[in-house]
Amino acid sequence: MVKQKIKLPKVSLKNNGKVGFSIYLPMDGQKYQDRFRDRRISQPMSAMLFADGVGTNDIFGFKSFEFISNPLGLRLGLSDMTITDHTIEIMKGVVWDYEKYPQALISGDTGSGKSFFLFSLLNGLIKSGAIVDVADPKETDLSVLGKTASLKYRVTYGRDRILKSFYRFYLEMIKRGREYHDLLNDNLEENVGNYRKYGLKPHFFVFDEFGAFVSGLKYNESEAIQQILGQITMLGRQLGYFVAIAMQKPTADTIGSASRDQFQFRVALGKMKSSGLSMMFPDDVDEVQFKELSKNLKGWGYLAMTPGQARSFFAPVIPKDFVPFKYFDELGQQYPAIPVEPMGEIKEFLDSKSAKYVELNF
Known part of the structure; x- marks a missing residue:
């Protein structure tokens, strides 16, 4: 042998x-x-x-x-988050650079900790110097923030108000595109840079319960919203315009495939069915062992910054004595909200430049 x-x-x-x-x-x-x-x-x-x-x-x-081996050991507190002008540390060693991984897609059922994660996200975005608009279709946790100093007049609820706010956000992006084009023509001998090179601020639209909102629209309104969302996700990165879309259950009906592929930062909170995981992490369903990280704690889940692999995640801890209105009002003393530009003035500028944009009548 x-x-x-x-x-x-x-x-x-x-x-x-x-x-x-x-x-x-x-x-x-x-x-x-x-x-x-x-x-x-x-x-x-x-x-x-x-x-x-x-x-x-x-x-x-x-x-x-x-x-x-111990993702809970990497969890941060709300006050421990390290934030720069375009990065937000959401867990120890996990930093979201929203210029490198633009457009955020967040999912989580009721009780998963999605609202608390959105508070953490808003905290990071405001401290990074971004202009932030918020839509709260269900008029729940986020709706009261529109009276705070950091988000004054920038939080909307109610069908018509949200449509107008999201449309204005889109028009502002088109306007910045025209301004950006003029800046490039005025600086032909300089290297091309993104919006930050020219002193422009990042601008976010945080849209909670997007799926529920879209499902209640008329067909033509839903089609227009999808068209607008598609343009924002494809053109916004260079111009500094970003969206953070949150919903309970992501489906192909709520976000079209063209837009969905542009979301490079994805967070799924709580236990999710395989169909939901396939929508959130299509490349990782057969490669990552998705499991329940805690039976008692909220704010756990999985995240991915594409094309990276999905990984376990615990959202920043919100203090037990946290009062959203008080916190974001005090935050506004250092980071006051930027006044909202009237839609009529934006359209007047765009028409003077013969700019093309999606027409949406209310």
């Missing part, structure tokens, strides 16, 4: 502290290399090691797989 010598690949493990570790698989041209290159290998490793895969990296001679 001839004994066969089997040569196994050399695998390395690096401890990354109390919350996770990395596994390094060799890229040395041997027979295991093709299997190691496939990131789907992280799913059986996650099950075997009781950890969540959070991404891969290509290093000279190796492919590393990153794992988190």
Whole structure:
């Protein structure tokens, strides 16, 4: 009997502290290399090691797989979030750069902690210096913020008011596009930059319960909203116009495929059915082991910054004594709301420039 010598690949493990570790698989041209290159290998490793895969990296001679064994240990408090002029730290080591990963899609059923996550997001956006508009179709948690100093006159509720507010946001983007074009023509010898190079502020529209709102519109209104959303998601990045769309259950009927592909920051809060996960993370359904992270805590889920892999996530903790109106009113002392520009003046400017835009009559 001839004994066969089997040569196994050399695998390395690096401890990354109390919350996770990395596994390094060799890229040395041997027979295991093709299997190691496939990131789907992280799913059986996650099950075997009781950890969540959070991404891969290509290093000279190796492919590393990153794992988190205690995602709760990375949770931040509302006051612990590190914020710059275009980045928001939403968990330790997880930073959303909204210029690099523009347009946010957020899902979560009632009781998942979606509203608290939106408070954290608004906190980050306002502190980053962005102009923020908010739509609250159900007139619940966000509607009272329109009277605070940081969001004064920029929170709308009610069908007609929301339609007008979202349409004005779109027209403001078209106006900035014309202004941006003029700035480029006036600076032909300079390198082309985005909106920030010319001293322009980022502008966000945070739209809660988008699915419920769209389902209550007339057909022509729904079509117009989808057309407007498509233009914002495709053109807004360079101009500094962004949306954060939140809903309970994402479906193909509420956001068209053309727009949906433009959302590069995605957060799914709470337990979600496979159909919902397929809409939120279409590339990760067969590769990531989505599991319930907590039975008692709110604000847990999964996030992805495309084309990165979906990973486990805990939203920033909101203090028990948190009063939204008081907090955002005090925030406005340092970050006051920018006055709303009348729609008539915006249209007058666009018409003077012969600009093309979607017509929406109310």
